[in-house]
Structure formats: structure tokens, C-alpha cells
Amino acid sequence: MAELYMARTCKHGVLRVVGGDPWDHSGEILITPANNRLSGREGMDALIHAKAGQAMTDATRNICLEQRKVNAPPCAVTTNVVTSPFDLSDRFTHVIHAVGPDCRRPNQDEQRRELLPETYANIFARIHELGNVRTVVAPPISMGVFAYPHREGAKLTLDIILGHLDADEHPGFEEFLLVVKDRNFIMNMRTVYRENEDQFPGMDTTGA
Secondary structure, three states, X not given: OOOEEEEEEOOOOEEEEXXXXXXXXXXXXXXXXXXXXXXXXXXXXXXXXHHHOHHHHHHHHHHHHHHHHOOOOOOOOOOEEEEOOHHHOOOOOEEEEEOOOOOOOHHHHHOHHHHHHHHHHHHHHHHHHHOXXXXXXEOOOOOOOOXXXXXHHXXXXXXXXXXXXXXXXXXXXXXXXXXXXXXXXXXXXXXXXXXXXXXXXXXXXXXX
């Protein structure tokens, strides 16, 4: 069983931060941290494409080709596209390919505090659009090869997801599994959670 690092229950649902790999869990939606070319060639996105099979890469390539026909970018920063889970269909119903800020690029790094919340806002809008969602499984967006600063990113990620679970409007899901593996990110997330626990929405239910 995957290690549970923390759990926090809000008005509409729970955020659980767990260990392991995303494909070891299950839910209606899996989120993969894509690049703006939807190439499936970097970091966690490449691993998810490998698990889902060549058909997923073919699907995202076809999306890119269709976008080029109308002179549009394949998938701009903060936006997302949806595909079948293909070989992961025994665990998920949809895969959301979400493009977060790439902090290796100076222009995106300067705007990262705006781009990451916008990325999640577009993900949440997509979840509402898909409907019939109970569980969302996702690695932390932009915290891998896109090099978002971990301490800042850990706090912002918690703020965004918990705030959405505690908002007036129902978020469209009941459980968000944030799947983490990078030890540095886990350490930073634990630190900011401990330092800011009384400021986060909801109630700690890690030991429940």
C-alpha cells in the first residue's frame, strides 16, 4: 500500500498526499504534466505515456496536427486536452494532459505565480466539464522537469487544491490524490504544511 504523507478534509472532499507512481492508483481522472507540444517525452509525462501505450502518443500527436491546421499552438501553457487512458483504462476513465509553467524558460519563470493557479483553474474547469468524477489522481504540476521551486510550489499547490475543495461551489470531485515521489518535494511539502497548517482550509485527517 502506498505511503500516506498527509490528508486534509475540507467542506467538499479530501486531499491526500501519497507516495508511489500515479498509475499505481485509480480514479476517474489521471492528470499528466505535459509540455506544450504534447510530445510525451519528458519526466513523469513520458512515464505515463509509456504505461498508457503508443496509442496515447499517437492521440496527442494527432491533436497537434489538427491544431497546426488552424495555426494554433498544440497546447498553450495553462491549458489542457483530454484523451482516453488507453492501456490504463483498467484504472482511469480520462487522462487530462495539462501544461504548467516551465521554469527553465525565463519568461514563464517570471510569471509562475500566476501561471500555476491558472493551470489548476483550467484543470478544475475541465473536470466539471467531464462530470461524474469522484477521484482525481495527479503528480504535482510543474514540480518535476519543469523545475518550479519546490518550497514555493509545495505551498501554492496545497493552497490551490485545498481552497478549491473548501470553496462555496462543489469542485466536481470528492478526492484528490496528489502522488509524490521526489524526496526533496516531499520534504518541502511537509515543512510548509507544518508551518502553515492552521492557515490551510479544512482539518488534518492524516491519522484518521
